[in-house]
Amino acid sequence: MRYTLRQLQVFLATARHENVTRAAQALAMSQSAASGALSELENQFDIKLFDRLGKRLQLSELGKQLRPEAERLLEQATSFEQNLSGDNVIGGLRIGATLTIGNYVAVNMIADYKRLHPMADIALQVANTQSIAEQVASFELDMGLIEGELAHADLNIAHWRQDELVVFAAPDHYLATSEQITNKDLLKQRWIVREQGSGTRQAFDRAMQGILPDLYIAMELQHTEAIKRAVEAGLGVGCLSKICLSDAFRRGSLVPLSVPDRDFQREWYLITHRHKFQSAALKEWLDLCQGRWSGGSPRPV
Incomplete structure (x- = not known):
């Protein structure tokens, strides 16, 4: 066999860190040993696994193609080593x-x-x-x-x-006692929601189709607890998963709002x-x- 598992480790660590020095640190190797292992792997097969962009190493097209199989080979080798121990070790x-x-x-x-x-x-x-x-x-x-x-x-x-989002407000909000929230009501609110790129924001945007461009997004926050605190403080209304609101609903610090004409399932x-x-x-x-x-x-x- 013309390659070693150590060479694969260096290749994959370099792919993750895009830098040989950081890859060596992650593997508890010297920088020279890691660089040598990577060069030897490339030279043995006359290939180029990385494009050098200053101090950054970016996978070449061939490197991108080989990476999944290298990951698989190394994980199989780790599993095999654990099985050889005979201890039924469960890995990380x-x-x-x-x-x-x-x-x-x-x-x-x-x-x-x-x-x-x-x-x-x-x-x-x-x-x-x-x-x-x-x-x-x-x-x-x-x-x-x-x-x-x-x-x-x-x-x-x-x-x-399956999961479900819920629109919610502080208990003293003027909509807290409303039996049914209309589109007109929704358009009047200051919304405190998750950031773009989150699954919750994606589900919220989908549920608000037709009126989304006209909603007033007052705040975008990355944490559910921050959104809950902001709504409790009366800064607006929110929309989060029911699973993270159950305790607040039970305490009465927040209340759900009924919006029957919108689909909040996800x-x-x-x-x-x-x-x-x-x-x-x-x-x-x-x-x-x-x-x-x-x-x-x-x-x-």
Whole structure:
């Protein structure tokens, strides 16, 4: 065999960091050793894996084509090494989740997973749909749990579960006691909503078709808790997932508004890279997501 697993590690780390020095640091290698391994891999096959743009290394077209298979080979080798140990070791997982799922669903799922695998190393990255999709596509994350609709040639996108957005206001808002909110009412409001690129914003925009250009978007915030606090302070009305509003509704610090003529239903999705090797850890996590888990029934959310 004319290449080594170490060479693949350096190639992939350089692809992630776009810099040999940072790749070497991530692999606990010297810069010269990492640079030598990368050069040797390219020279052995007379290929160019990266285009040099100053200090930045960007994958060449060939590098882009080879990266998914290199990721798969290295993950298979890691899984094989774990199996050789005979200890049924569950490897690490890098999970990405959008804000609502990350804060209100994924943490409980991780707790369920770690009850069966206490030593499992799980990292959770919380960001908006666009960011999570980009990180799964670049192999920085093993999979993603997202709220927004998505189309991406490199990703498998599977329906996961349904969710619903709710329009809400402070309890002393003049619409709080209204039985039915009309389009005219909606157009009069100061809206406090999520930022562009988030699944919640995507669902809100879709629900407001026909009047969206005329809505007054007073504030765009990246965090659900910030939106809830702003609405509680009387700065406007909001629209978020029902799952992150239930406690506030129960306390009475916020109240739901009835908007019967608008469709606030949406889907949540599971995303994985089409060419990613599914380790035992990832397979078990996906089974947990889909309710097929052998570790017992996950807690309701």
